[in-house]
Amino acid sequence: MKMNATPVRGTKDFLPLEVEIRDYVREKIETTYKAFGFHKINTPIMEDIERLNKSDGGENLSMIFKLLKRGQKLDLTKENLNEDDLVDSGLRYDLTMPLSRYFANNRQNLTMPFKAIQIDKVFRAERPQKGRFREFYQCDIDIIGDKSVNAEMELIAATTSALDSIGFSDFTVRINDRRILTDMILSAGFDANEVGSVCIIFDKLDKIGMDGVKAELLEKGYGESVVAKFMDIIKDVEGDALSAAEKYCSNKDVVLDLKKVLDFANSISNGKFNAVYDKSLVRGMGYYTGMVFEIVSPKFGSSVAGGGRYDEMIGKFLGESVPAVGFSIGFERITTIMFEEKVSIPTKEKVILICNQDDDMVEVYNKRNELMEKGMIVSVLFRSKKLGKQMDGLISLGYSKACYFDTGDFKELS
Amino acid sequence: MKMNATPVRGTKDFLPLEVEIRDYVREKIETTYKAFGFHKINTPIMEDIERLNKSDGGENLSMIFKLLKRGQKLDLTKENLNEDDLVDSGLRYDLTMPLSRYFANNRQNLTMPFKAIQIDKVFRAERPQKGRFREFYQCDIDIIGDKSVNAEMELIAATTSALDSIGFSDFTVRINDRRILTDMILSAGFDANEVGSVCIIFDKLDKIGMDGVKAELLEKGYGESVVAKFMDIIKDVEGDALSAAEKYCSNKDVVLDLKKVLDFANSISNGKFNAVYDKSLVRGMGYYTGMVFEIVSPKFGSSVAGGGRYDEMIGKFLGESVPAVGFSIGFERITTIMFEEKVSIPTKEKVILICNQDDDMVEVYNKRNELMEKGMIVSVLFRSKKLGKQMDGLISLGYSKACYFDTGDFKELS
Numbered sequence: 068m069k070m071n072a073t074p075v076r077g078t079k080d081f082l083p084l085e086v087e088i089r090d091y092v093r094e095k096i097e098t099t100y101k102a103f104g105f106h107k108i109n110t111p112i113m114e115d116i117e118r119l120n121k122s123d124g125g126e127n128l129s130m131i132f133k134l135l136k137r138g139q140k141l142d143l144t145k146e147n148l149n150e151d152d153l154v155d156s157g158l159r160y161d162l163t164m165p166l167s168r169y170f171a172n173n174r175q176n177l178t179m180p181f182k183a184i185q186i187d188k189v190f191r192a193e194r195p196q197k198g199r200f201r202e203f204y205q206c207d208i209d210i211i212g213d214k215s216v217n218a219e220m221e222l223i224a225a226t227t228s229a230l231d232s233i234g235f236s237d238f239t240v241r242i243n244d245r246r247i248l249t250d251m252i253l254s255a256g257f258d259a260n261e262v263g264s265v266c267i268i269f270d271k272l273d274k275i276g277m278d279g280v281k282a283e284l285l286e287k288g289y290g291e292s293v294v295a296k297f298m299d300i301i302k303d304v305e306g307d308a309l310s311a312a313e314k315y316c317s318n319k320d321v322v323l324d325l326k327k328v329l330d331f332a333n334s335i336s337n338g339k340f341n342a343v344y345d346k347s348l349v350r351g352m353g354y355y356t357g358m359v360f361e362i363v364s365p366k367f368g369s370s371v372a373g374g375g376r377y378d379e380m381i382g383k384f385l386g387e388s389v390p391a392v393g394f395s396i397g398f399e400r401i402t403t404i405m406f407e408e409k410v411s412i413p414t415k416e417k418v419i420l421i422c423n424q425d426d427d428m429v430e431v432y433n434k435r436n437e438l439m440e441k442g443m444i445v446s447v448l449f450r451s452k453k454l455g456k457q458m459d460g461l462i463s464l465g466y467s468k469a470c471y472f473d474t475g476d477f478k479e480l481s
Numbered sequence: 482m483k484m485n486a487t488p489v490r491g492t493k494d495f496l497p498l499e500v501e502i503r504d505y506v507r508e509k510i511e512t513t514y515k516a517f518g519f520h521k522i523n524t525p526i527m528e529d530i531e532r533l534n535k536s537d538g539g540e541n542l543s544m545i546f547k548l549l550k551r552g553q554k555l556d557l558t559k560e561n562l563n564e565d566d567l568v569d570s571g572l573r574y575d576l577t578m579p580l581s582r583y584f585a586n587n588r589q590n591l592t593m594p595f596k597a598i599q600i601d602k603v604f605r606a607e608r609p610q611k612g613r614f615r616e617f618y619q620c621d622i623d624i625i626g627d628k629s630v631n632a633e634m635e636l637i638a639a640t641t642s643a644l645d646s647i648g649f650s651d652f653t654v655r656i657n658d659r660r661i662l663t664d665m666i667l668s669a670g671f672d673a674n675e676v677g678s679v680c681i682i683f684d685k686l687d688k689i690g691m692d693g694v695k696a697e698l699l700e701k702g703y704g705e706s707v708v709a710k711f712m713d714i715i716k717d718v719e720g721d722a723l724s725a726a727e728k729y730c731s732n733k734d735v736v737l738d739l740k741k742v743l744d745f746a747n748s749i750s751n752g753k754f755n756a757v758y759d760k761s762l763v764r765g766m767g768y769y770t771g772m773v774f775e776i777v778s779p780k781f782g783s784s785v786a787g788g789g790r791y792d793e794m795i796g797k798f799l800g801e802s803v804p805a806v807g808f809s810i811g812f813e814r815i816t817t818i819m820f821e822e823k824v825s826i827p828t829k830e831k832v833i834l835i836c837n838q839d840d841d842m843v844e845v846y847n848k849r850n851e852l853m854e855k856g857m858i859v860s861v862l863f864r865s866k867k868l869g870k871q872m873d874g875l876i877s878l879g880y881s882k883a884c885y886f887d888t889g890d891f892k893e894l895s
Contacts (some may be wrong), residue, residue: 069797069798069799069800070532070535070582070585070797070798071529072582072583072585072798072799073586074524074525074528074582074586075525075527075528075529075570078525078527079520079525080523080524080525080583080586081522081523081589082522082587082591083520083521083591084610085523086520086521086522086523087520087521089523094822097531100830101851101858102857102858102859103849103853103859103860104831104858104860104875106497106500106501106861106878107497107500107501107504108494108496108497108498108500109494109495109503110488110495111487111488111489111492111493111494111495111497111616112526112602112604112616113492113546113604113615115485115488115489117534118484118485124600131525132548132549132551133549133566134546134547134548134549135547135549135564135567137548137606139548143562143563143564145710148557148562150549150555150557151555154549155547156489157853158548168484168486168488169486169494171486171497172487172494173482173486173494176496177497177873177874178871178875178877178878179867179870179871179874181873182545188526188602190527192551201527202525202526202527208720215838216841217737217838217861217863220842220846224846225716229853235699241515272880285794294531327842329631330484331842331846335843335846335847336841338495361561371859383483383484384483384484384486385483385486388482395894415516417518424629424631426636428631428741428745429745429748429749431581432634432745432749433516433749439517442626443516443517444515444516444518445517445518446517446518447518447631447635449631453593454556456593457592457593460591460592460593461592461661463592464520464592
């Protein structure tokens with residue numbers, strides 16, 4: 068009998084060369100974040116189902132993979148069973164909720180401000196499509212316990228450095244503040260409880276333009292005069308956009324801080340990126356409370372990194388408010404493009420040591436060791452009628468030299 | 482409201498210093514395996530439930546975490562519901578079954594013999610106890626497609642090198658062959674279908690001694706004469722054990738190969754370990770077909786690495802027999818001990834850059850960058866009444882120097 072060998076729907080096997088690129092990118096990003104004084108942490112993939120369901124995950128909550136209860140906890144004889152009877156835990160859908168829980172659970176052992184690195188797997192039951200998987204990596208840094216904009220500046224410096232370290236430049240950091248956005252919407256005459264849904268439409272400004280935003284707002288049933296006022300405000304906030312936006316924002320410090328961050332980012336960019344105020348930047352997550360940012364690059368259809376301040380989330384676990392801000396790099400997107408574009412990454416010299424089945428294996432081992440100690444990666448192959456095919460396979464994995472055990476001679480491969 | 486922040490039962494949050502040790506160990510082991518020409522692969526955590534249930538996992542099969550079906554696939558109105566109605570996938574309990582599936586699924590893109598590294602999470606619903614978790618890492622290398630003992634020798638060389646690279650020495654590699662073991666049991670007069678359960682008892686020889694093994698065999702209901710014969714054989718196979726074992730093994734090549742592997746291991750050990758034949762070594766898994774090995778060290782209560790040859794497993798996916806052999810390092814066990822013993826690992830120099838809130842942040846960034854370019858890890862702290870406490874926190878994470886932004890002076894910390 069032959070069993071089906073395809074991975075579960077929406078998941079993927081990674082080939083050696085893909086893993087090599089992924090590990091390279093991860094290592095470069097991690098090294099950069101560590102140099103900035105961030106510390107890597109590790110949380111379980113499994114989370115309590117109640118915590119997951121009550122978290123601020125927006126539409127992600129409908130995509131949680133749930134784990135069946137075990138043993139006596141699972142009672143299938145009960146009448147009118149529902150999902151809550153069947154599950155007690157699930158797989159995390161992001162790394163921000165687990166980080167908040169982690170901070171609350173380990174606070175007494177953590178240094179403040181706490182600067183965390185997380186590069187780990189998350190799970191979402193998304194409709195599978197090209198480049199979107201149900202099991203994928205997120206790559207986050209967060210600063211917990213710093214309410215000043217120093218935290219935002221640090222995240223932007225570290226994230227842009229990390230992108231630079233893997234060869235990405237010529238990108239744009241877009242920055243906005245939820246409080247400016249909210250005040251602009253309120254200034255137009257929308258109700259406070261309408262801000263969320265107006266944001267969702269306004270977020271599309273880049274794609275559908277002014278007319279599109281107007282049409283969607285009217286379609287949604289908002290009054291013509293309110294929508295017209297909002298369109299006037301949007302038009303007003305062009306050109307030197309931020310100073311115009313200032314008019315509508317009730318808290319002037321918010322604008323000053325945003326300006327400080329923009330100036331900082333442009334001063335450290337070294338020509339590799341630029342930072343701009345983006346009046347329509349929303350970043351989907353409901354938990355953001357202040358500044359939000361994303362990084363876009365002509366290389367990518369959509370954003371390559373995104374984040375923002377979420378000062379209320381950790382309070383849910385701690386029972387007291389703790390400021391927090393995070394920035395996440397689109398690890399899957401970046402590594403997929405690098406693999407498709409066959410970006411070559413630095414690697415040690417790879418050598419095939421060719422010997423015979425009846426050679427003394429201890430001597431072969433010693434020769435191999437001698438090459439390894441020179442920093443080479445060494446695969447041993449035995450002379451046989453399969454040798455040519457085996458060598459071709461290794462060449463495709465980046466092996467560039469053969470070393471003959473009997474003579475010690477080297478030969479370039481290609 | 483305050484939410485519970487404890488991780489799910491049997492799982493664990495890792496603190497920054499724990500992650501540092503774990504990453505260090507993982508990186509050292511990985512680098513060694515790569516130098517030996519192994520390639521890292523990556524498979525999904527989620528696996529098809531039918532594949533998991535039908536796999537050779539022994540008692541692990543009862544410890545599988547199962548994922549609830551989603552959407553219309555989940556029908557709770559059906560009568561007499563059982564678990565199979567509710568789940569369609571689960572979390573992998575080891576890395577060997579996924580490797581077999583991976584090999585069958587990607588064979589056309591893999592180089593033969595295929596040498597895989599896997600360092601990844603697996604899940605088992607074990608009864609939680611000290612040092613045993615429900616979510617943990619395994620660290621495996623496997624060679625697929627080499628039926629010769631070169632594969633066993635390569636695994637032993639790579640694994641002992643990896644242990645050496647993280648500072649472990651003075652250990653013993655125990656080796657046996659399931660076929661010798663089987664022939665010894667059959668020679669005593671046991672039936673072929675009794676071999677498995679005799680093995681389970683014989684495996685305990687180290688712990689319960691000859692008398693213990695004898696008592697348990699009799700208790701199990703085996704005939705006195707068969708048990709007596711078996712005890713004679715065990716006694717016979719002492720001293721120069723392997724040559725004695727040879728008498729009972731029907732296939733002399735099996736003993737020659739084992740001897741070859743033992744000689745090889747002892748020749749390359751460089752005094753750091755020794756390799757011995759262990760007549761009672763079983764290694765639990767039902768899928769082993771030939772040589773089995775484990776590594777024990779006085780530092781550890783039980784084994785620190787284990788593996789063996791499993792020539793039949795991949796055939797279940799491919800429909801044709803493919804030889805395979807693997808070796809697994811007890812990653813959790815090793816890193817737990819290193820953390821408890823506060824083993825210090827090499828790290829870059831860690832510096833605290835101390836500045837004032839009103840310093841120019843671009844200049845602070847440039848100073849930090851200058852230090853980072855010298856290879857230092859740099860955390861910026863601001864003068865405030867919290868500074869002392871914050872510095873103590875960083876000192877506990879290995880920060881050894883302060884650099885004062887205003888003067889550029891360095892000061893040793895302790």
